[in-house]
Amino acid sequence: MTSAVMAICGAGVGWAAGCQDMAAQAPAGVLLTAQDTQVDGVDVCQLHGTMAQRTGQDGRAYALRFELNLPRDWNGNYVHQFNGGNDGEVKPATGALKAGTGGQSPLARGYAVVSSDAGHAGDMAPDMGLAGGAVFGFDFEARQMYGYKAVAVLDPVARDLVQGYYGADIARSYGIGCSNGGRHAMVAASRMPAAFDGLLAGAPGYRLPKAALQHALDVQQFHAITGDLATAYTPQDLTAVGDAILAACDGLDGLEDGLIQDSAACQAQFDPATLADVLQPHQAQALRNVMRGTQSDGAPYYSDWAWDNGIAGSNWRMWKLQSPIPPWDHKPIIAVMGAASLAQVFTVPPTKVVGEPAALEDYLLRFDLATQAGQVEASSDIYPESPMQVMSPPGSEDPHLQAFRDAGGKMILFHGVADPVFSALDTQAYAQKLLANTDGDSAQMLRYYPVPGMTHCSGGPGLDKFDLFTALEHWVEDGTAPQAVIATARPDNDETPASLANAARPLCPQPLVARYIGGNPDDGASFSCVE
Numbered sequence: 001m002t003s004a005v006m007a008i009c010g011a012g013v014g015w016a017a018g019c020q021d022m023a024a025q026a027p028a029g030v031l032l033t034a035q036d037t038q039v040d041g042v043d044v045c046q047l048h049g050t051m052a053q054r055t056g057q058d059g060r061a062y063a064l065r066f067e068l069n070l071p072r073d074w075n076g077n078y079v080h081q082f083n084g085g086n087d088g089e090v091k092p093a094t095g096a097l098k099a100g101t102g103g104q105s106p107l108a109r110g111y112a113v114v115s116s117d118a119g120h121a122g123d124m125a126p127d128m129g130l131a132g133g134a135v136f137g138f139d140f141e142a143r144q145m146y147g148y149k150a151v152a153v154l155d156p157v158a159r160d161l162v163q164g165y166y167g168a169d170i171a172r173s174y175g176i177g178c179s180n181g182g183r184h185a186m187v188a189a190s191r192m193p194a195a196f197d198g199l200l201a202g203a204p205g206y207r208l209p210k211a212a213l214q215h216a217l218d219v220q221q222f223h224a225i226t227g228d229l230a231t232a233y234t235p236q237d238l239t240a241v242g243d244a245i246l247a248a249c250d251g252l253d254g255l256e257d258g259l260i261q262d263s264a265a266c267q268a269q270f271d272p273a274t275l276a277d278v279l280q281p282h283q284a285q286a287l288r289n290v291m292r293g294t295q296s297d298g299a300p301y302y303s304d305w306a307w308d309n310g311i312a313g314s315n316w317r318m319w320k321l322q323s324p325i326p327p328w329d330h331k332p333i334i335a336v337m338g339a340a341s342l343a344q345v346f347t348v349p350p351t352k353v354v355g356e357p358a359a360l361e362d363y364l365l366r367f368d369l370a371t372q373a374g375q376v377e378a379s380s381d382i383y384p385e386s387p388m389q390v391m392s393p394p395g396s397e398d399p400h401l402q403a404f405r406d407a408g409g410k411m412i413l414f415h416g417v418a419d420p421v422f423s424a425l426d427t428q429a430y431a432q433k434l435l436a437n438t439d440g441d442s443a444q445m446l447r448y449y450p451v452p453g454m455t456h457c458s459g460g461p462g463l464d465k466f467d468l469f470t471a472l473e474h475w476v477e478d479g480t481a482p483q484a485v486i487a488t489a490r491p492d493n494d495e496t497p498a499s500l501a502n503a504a505r506p507l508c509p510q511p512l513v514a515r516y517i518g519g520n521p522d523d524g525a526s527f528s529c530v531e
Contacts, residue, residue: 018045018165019034019035019036019045019070020034020035020036021034022034022045022047022161022165023047025164026049027157027160027161029051029052030049030050030051030157031049031050031051032047032048032049033047033048033049034046034047039069039092039093039094039107040092040094040096040105040107040108041108042069042071042072042073042107042108043071043072043073044069044070044071044072044107045069045070045072045165046067046068046069046070047066047067047068047069047070047161048065048066048067048090049065049066049067049068049157050063050064050065051063051064051066051153051154051157052064052119052145052153054141056136056138056139056141056142057138057139057140057141057382058135058138058139060124060125060135060136060139061124062119062120062136062139062141062142062145063119063121064116064117064118064119064145064150064153064154065090065116065117065121066090066093066114066115066116066117066154066158067090067091067092067093067114067115067116068093068112068113068114068158068161068162069093069094069107069112069113069114070112070161070162070165070166071107071110071111071112073110074110074111074112074166075109075110075111076110076168076170076171076172077110077111077112077170077171077172077173077174078111078112078113078114078158078159078162078170078172078173078174079095079106079107079111079112079113079114079173079174079175079176080113080114080151080154080155080158080173080174080175080176080188080196081093081094081095081113081114081115081176081177081181082151082175082176082177082180082181082182082183082184082185082188083115083116083117083118083177083180083181083184084177084178084179084180084181084457085179085180085337086122086133086134086136086146086180086337086341086345087116087117087118087119087120087122087146087150087180088117088118088120088121088122088123088133088136089117089121089122090115090116090117091115092115093107093113093114093115094106094107094108094113095107095111095113095174095176097176097177097178097200097202097457097458098178098457098458098459098464098490099178099202099451099454099457099458099464099465099466099490100176100178100200100202100414100457100466100467100468100469101176101200101467101468101469102465102466102467102469102470103465103467106174106176106469111174112162112166112170114154114155114158116150116154118145118146118150119136119142119145119146119149119150119153120136120142120145120146124136128355129354129355129356130327130328130336130337130340130355130356130357130360131340131343131344131352131353131354131355131360132355133337133340134337134340134341134343134344134345135344136345137341137344137345137346137350138344138350138352140382140383140384140385143345143383143385143387143390144385144390146345146390146391147187147390147391148187148191148390148391151175151184151187151188151192152191152192155192155195159173172197172198172473172476172477173195173196173197173198174196174197174198174199174200174469174472174473174476175188175195175196175198175199175200176199176200176469177200177201177202178201178202178203178457179202179203179204179205179421179422179456179457180205180208181201181202182201182202182203182204182205182206182413183201183204183205183206183208183391183392183393185199185200185201185204185411186199186201186204186206186393186396186411186413187206187392187393189393189401189404189409189411190393190394190395190396190401190404191393191394193401193403193404193406193407193409194403194404194407194409196409197408197409197410197476198409198410198411198412198472198473198475198476199409199410199411199412199472200411200412200414200468200469200472201411201412201413201414202413202414202415202457203414203415203416203419203421203422203424203427203456203457204413204415204422204427205421205422206392206393206396206426206427206430207302207303207388207391207392207396207426208346208391208392208422209342209346209347209376209377209387209388209391209392210301210302210303210376210388211302211303211421211422211423211426212338212341212342212346212376213301213302213342213369213373213376214290214293214301214302214303215334215335215338215339215342215364216342216364216367216369217289217290217293217294217295217301217369218290218320218334219334219335219339219361219364219365220295220364220365220367220369221286221287221289221290221295222286222290222320222321223361223365224282224286225282225283225286229320229321229322229331229332229335229361230321230322230330230331232283232286232321233279233283233287233321235312235317237278237279237283238311238312238316238317239312240278240279241275241278241279241287241311241312242309242310242311242312242461243278243309243312244270244274244275244277244278245260245266245270245307245308245309245311246258246260246309248266248269248270248271248274249262249263249265249266249269249270249307250309252265252266252269253513253514253515253516253527254515254516254517255516255521257499257500257503257521258309258461258497258499258500259452259453259462259463259497259500259505260308260309260417260452260453261452261505261508261513261514261515261527262513262514262515263306263308263417263424263450263452263513264510264511264513265513266306266307266308267306267307267425270307272284272287272288272291272307275287275288290305291304291305291307292304292305293305293423295369301369301373302423302426303423303425303426303429304423304425305423305424305425306417306418306423306424306425306450308417308418308452308453309418309453309461310416310417310418310452310453310454310455310460310461310462311418311420312461313418313453313455313459313460313461313495314459314495315420315455315456315459315460316418316420316455316460317332318332318333319332319333319334319420319421319456320332320334320420323336327357328357329357329358331357331360331361333421334364334421335357335360335361335364336357336360336361338364339353339360339361339363339364340353340355340360342363342364342367343363345387346376346387346391347372347375347376347378347387348375348378348379348380348383348386348387349375349378349380349382349383351363375387376388396430398433398437399430399433399434399437400434400437400438401434401438401442401445401446402438404445405438405441405442405444405445409445410445410446410472410475410476411445411446411447412446412447412448412449412468412471412472412475412482413427413430413431413446413447413448413449414448414449414450414451414468414507415427415428415448415449415450415451416450416451416453416454416455416456416457416458416459416460416462416464417450417451417452417453417454418452418453418454418455418460418462419454419455419456419457420455420456421456422456424450427448428448428450428510431446431448431510432510434446443481447481447482447509448509448510449468449485449507449508449509449510450507450510451463451464451466451487451507458490458493459493459495460493460495461495461496461497462487462496462500463487463488463489463490463496463500463503463504463505464487464490464493464496465487465488465489465490465491465493466485466486466487466488466507467485468482468485468507471485482509483508483509483512483529484506484507484508484514484524484529485506485507486504486505486506486507486524487504487505487506487507488503488504488505489501489502489503502522503521503522504522504523504524505524505527506524506527506528506529508529509529511531512529512530512531513529513530513531514527514528514529514530515527515528515529515530
């Protein structure tokens with residue numbers, strides 16, 4: 001840290017005297033407010049900042065806003081919290097994920113934590129209704145900020161503020177996120193390979209524009225069944241599908257307990273043709289098309305999807321078929337927020353859409369995948385980088401990550417096998433490509449944990465309480481590479497089967513899978529991660 005920055009930030013200022021002084025000592029171009037407060041049960045100096053203010057090519061006002069929490073009892077380390085969805089909101093900076101960081105947030109563990117809105121406000125266009133959260137896509141720099149620049153611009157400023165406040169260098173730096181936040185983590189590994197010692201990426205939508213194409217496929221296939229997404233499959237239909245998958249795959253790990261721990265074997269074991277036993281023919285065909293990711297026998301527009309009994313989970317239904325949200329006319333997330341994002345952020349040229357539920361659904365129904373799918377890889381004079389270039393980690397189709405590995409970086413990926421938003425098989429394919437490209441050396445920097453039964457980032461009929469962040473800490477700080485991590489029932493997940501309420505199961509890094517080796521079925525020690 002330079003002496004100039006130390007002078008700006010107030011080097012050596014301690015807790016008792018320093019917080020209120022921080023606002024007046026903000027770096028050039030950064031507006032700060034500061035207050036002593038408590039967050040997540042922790043006494044902190046909380047900074048709210050605004051930087052990178054500008055007028056966009058669309059005439060709207062843009063800025064990068066952030067929250068930085070500086071705990072009184074600092075452990076010397078730092079977390080950059082990557083947020084999800086379309087961003088556009090500064091989430092409380094605690095570093096916690098619903099699943100993946102255990103019962104204690106990084107902030108509560110003593111980490112300084114920063115969070116941002118990724119360079120745009122989600123409420124900047126209230127006149128556009130439900131499409132307003134994606135209106136930033138008409139400004140190319142806002143796309144860039146959302147895709148990769150916000151982390152790169154904010155991170156050095158946040159670090160300087162941390163080090164200036166405490167008067168000491170940061171010892172270890174971590175990045176944490178799920179969904180779009182997981183994508184941010186993977187982007188950081190490629191674009192900022194020396195910035196983070198450890199990255200925890202859950203359900204990473206690292207090919208988000210192509211995943212958005214799946215939204216159009218889903219809506220078109222499911223809408224054709226009854227003319228109404230909500231009635232395409234009843235909850236009972238999907239429960240029957242989940243039961244059929246369980247019947248084929250539950251015992252592959254050596255124990256029938258309502259959890260498919262050998263997901264890889266299940267993909268070979270489960271025969272989608274058997275859907276005809278529990279669904280009407282047109283329902284079965286549509287589901288097969290969606291899970292294959294294509295309307296024909298050609299290559300998927302995005303990815304194929306894993307068969308898992310989590311398909312019966314409420315989160316799967318909320319994303320793909322029906323939400324509980326009245327202002328959305330109970331339409332699913334993909335038909336509302338997903339449509340606005342595909343239209344205005346993930347295609348070139350963007351298309352302005354009406355922010356009403358029916359109009360957004362209609363956009364996806366009319367989206368011609370055969371002729372328009374290429375728009376996620378198109379560019380123009382106004383948008384010189386394609387949506388895929390903006391959003392995806394460079395080199396992700398053929399990953400190597402040598403610079404990240406050479407800098408000593410460690411990354412843990414995890415993904416709910418039943419995720420309805422981003423395919424766990426896509427994340428698995430990334431990890432397998434990386435392993436192949438590094439002749440096995442990716443084991444020095446990467447672990448991938450599939451989570452059976454879990455849907456998007458948490459939830460579903462599985463065990464979704466686990467702490468991969470502690471495993472990442474040990475890997476970074478003492479070189480102990482993570483192996484089995486125990487998962488249990490999260491108290492507020494009411495979809496965990498009663499048979500698993502008191503159970504513990506190991507999550508195994510691929511290619512290892514969990515096997516029952518005998519003993520008390522509720523004891524995680526009764527299972528082993530094996531080849």
